[in-house]
Amino acid sequence: MEDNNDSEVARVVALSGFDAEGEPELRFMSNGHLYVVFNFMPPSDCEDEDAFDEFDQEMAEAIGVVVDWEDREMFLIQEPKADTAERVSAFVASYRKNLGVRRFEMVEGIASKFWEVSVSDCELNVRFGRIGTAGQSKVKDFDEPGEARAEREKLIKEKTKKGYKEIAASEGG
Numbered sequence: 001m002e003d004n005n006d007s008e009v010a011r012v013v014a015l016s017g018f019d020a021e022g023e024p025e026l027r028f029m030s031n032g033h034l035y036v037v038f039n040f041m042p043p044s045d046c047e048d049e050d051a052f053d054e055f056d057q058e059m060a061e062a063i064g065v066v067v068d069w070e071d072r073e074m075f076l077i078q079e080p081k082a083d084t085a086e087r088v089s090a091f092v093a094s095y096r097k098n099l100g101v102r103r104f105e106m107v108e109g110i111a112s113k114f115w116e117v118s119v120s121d122c123e124l125n126v127r128f129g130r131i132g133t134a135g136q137s138k139v140k141d142f143d144e145p146g147e148a149r150a151e152r153e154k155l156i157k158e159k160t161k162k163g164y165k166e167i168a169a170s171e172g173g
Contacts, residue, residue, distance in 0.1 A: 007031035013085065017093035019043040024092060026085055034080040036088055038073040050121070050145045058095075058149075063087035102156065104164035105131060114167075115159055117152050124148045126155070 011028040015036075018024055022039025029035065036059070042052040056069035065084055068076040077084060101118040112131040117124070122142045129135025142148040160166075 007033065013089075015089055015092045018095065026088060028085075032080070034077040034084060034088075036067075036075040036077070036092070038075075041073045051119075051149075054146050054149075055095075059088070059091055062091040102152075103167045104156070104159050105167050106162070106164045107131070108163060113164075115164055117155060119145070119148045119152050121145055122148050124151050 007029040009027050010030045013026040013028070015024045015026065018038070019040050021044035024036060024038040027035040027037055041055070042049050046052070056067045056075060059075065060067040063077075063084055064087065065077055065079060065081060068078070070076045077088075101116050104115045104117075106113050106115075114127075114129060114131050114135065116127040119125070122145050124140045124142065125137065126140075127135050127137045140148075140151070142151065
């Protein structure tokens, strides 16, 4: 890894939507690197610390560049692309919402269906049915929280390929 001691902070951009007790920031360095710095990791109000075990990998996948988790609250992006800052901002703002319930709907012809998914620790919760009904619920347990989150993302991809559109992400669930 390159020695970053000679690099200075060139610009700082505040981010929002992650932790009301202390929001993260982007630090653009004079050597071209980008740091994503959090005041709290996991967030100050987080009860499930394991929910953030793969945060660096999830961020890297979402923004399309390598992310190194350097310290408890510092993530380094050595080779940011032109849109990396924008992608990091969107990822950080939506991450906590994505831990809550996500709702998808498909209205096609006479079909009016909904599908909801959430993860709580090692548990994947799914609720589905016709719009306007309570629907059915299913729960699947996993050995690790990361497995439940990976399954959620796989199912979301499957549903969106079938034509389901995300309606809203809400806290809770």
